[in-house]
Amino acid sequence: MLQSKSFECQISVFFLSSICLSAFICLQCDSKTRTESEAARFARFARVTFKEVYPSLAEQILNDYMIHEGLCLDIGCGPGFLSIEIAKQSNLKIIGLDIDPEAVLLAENFIKQAHLENQIKVEQGDVHQLPFADETFDLIISRGSFLFWENLPKAFREINRVLKPGGVAFIGGGMGRAMTPGKKAAIKLKVEQAGFLNQCSRLITPVMMQEILESLNIQDFKIMGDRTGDSGRRCGLWVEIQKNQKRQPDTSDEHHVKSIKSDKVF
Numbered sequence: 453m454l455q456s457k458s459f460e461c462q463i464s465v466f467f468l469s470s471i472c473l474s475a476f477i478c479l480q481c482d483s484k485t486r487t488e489s490e491a492a493r494f495a496r497f498a499r500v501t502f503k504e505v506y507p508s509l510a511e512q513i514l515n516d517y518m519i520h521e522g523l524c525l526d527i528g529c530g531p532g533f534l535s536i537e538i539a540k541q542s543n544l545k546i547i548g549l550d551i552d553p554e555a556v557l558l559a560e561n562f563i564k565q566a567h568l569e570n571q572i573k574v575e576q577g578d579v580h581q582l583p584f585a586d587e588t589f590d591l592i593i594s595r596g597s598f599l600f601w602e603n604l605p606k607a608f609r610e611i612n613r614v615l616k617p618g619g620v621a622f623i624g625g626g627m628g629r630a631m632t633p634g635k636k637a638a639i640k641l642k643v644e645q646a647g648f649l650n651q652c653s654r655l656i657t658p659v660m661m662q663e664i665l666e667s668l669n670i671q672d673f674k675i676m677g678d679r680t681g682d683s684g685r686r687c688g689l690w691v692e693i694q695k696n697q698k699r700q701p702d703t704s705d706e707h708h709v710k711s712i713k714s715d716k717v718f
């Protein structure tokens with residue numbers, strides 16, 4: 453009798469501790485989900501949802517501007533997926549820049565997984581104060597970041613400063629021309645449902661963008677949407693800056709000095 457009581461007691465202790473253990477595991481899981489950084493949440497989401505967007509957008513940029521070598525800057529690179537696709541499809545050396553240290557770490561990881569460490573480097577930095585010399589980059593890209601920039605005139609002045617004469621900057625948000633309207637609508641819905649659109653409640657219209665660029669005296673810019681002929685009102689908003697001077701093979705000493713500068717990074 454005494455023996456069976458102690459057995460019952462053991463069973464109860466066993467069940468109680470199992471319940472406590474399960475509750476503890478649940479709490480741990482929950483706090484892990486809750487503490488996932490925004491950068492990690494975006495990376496997890498973008499990796500799946502924008503899977504087709506990055507390769508086709510990279511192809512579009514490279515085909516449109518025919519810049520396949522030299523130095524490229526990806527501003528607000530996040531997890532680095534667009535940089536990775538540009539690297540796979542060109543000989544460009546790429547610097548990914550992001551203000552969020554967590555995004556920098558994530559990008560470094562994805563770049564390592566893709567074995568592209570020799571082609572892409574990532575740095576923490578702010579578009580409002582780019583840590584680069586004047587006229588450093590042949591191509592500057594940025595996707596999905598400008599709505600988060602606090603001071604667009606300051607940011608675009610910096611972009612124009614570090615862009616080489618003859619270089620191109622392609623800055624904006626959207627999914628590129630290759631994605632069908634149906635696919636775009638489905639992706640947009642997922643982005644809305646995941647709450648990513650709430651994070652940037654700003655509305656930047658093509659007219660506002662035009663005024664900013666004109667106030668900076670930036671010439672040779674175009675504002676467009678994802679679709680050909682679309683000025684950016686309905687589908688994406690992109691700014692293209694083709695800095696004066698046509699691209700020509702550059703054999704000057706100056707080019708040599710700049711190559712040495714970029715060699716330091718890579």
Ligand SMILES: C[S@@+](CC[C@H](N)C(=O)[O-])C[C@H]1O[C@@H](n2cnc3c(N)ncnc32)[C@H](O)[C@@H]1O
Pocket residue numbers: 491494498527528529530531532533534549550551552555577578579580594595596597600601602
């Ligand atoms: C929506 S994510 C887009 C990431 C990536 N371009 C993509 O398309 O997958 C926006 C990124 O811009 C970065 N960002 C925001 N403000 C920035 C700033 N002032 N300078 C540099 N990066 C910034 C954020 O940290 C974030 O990683």
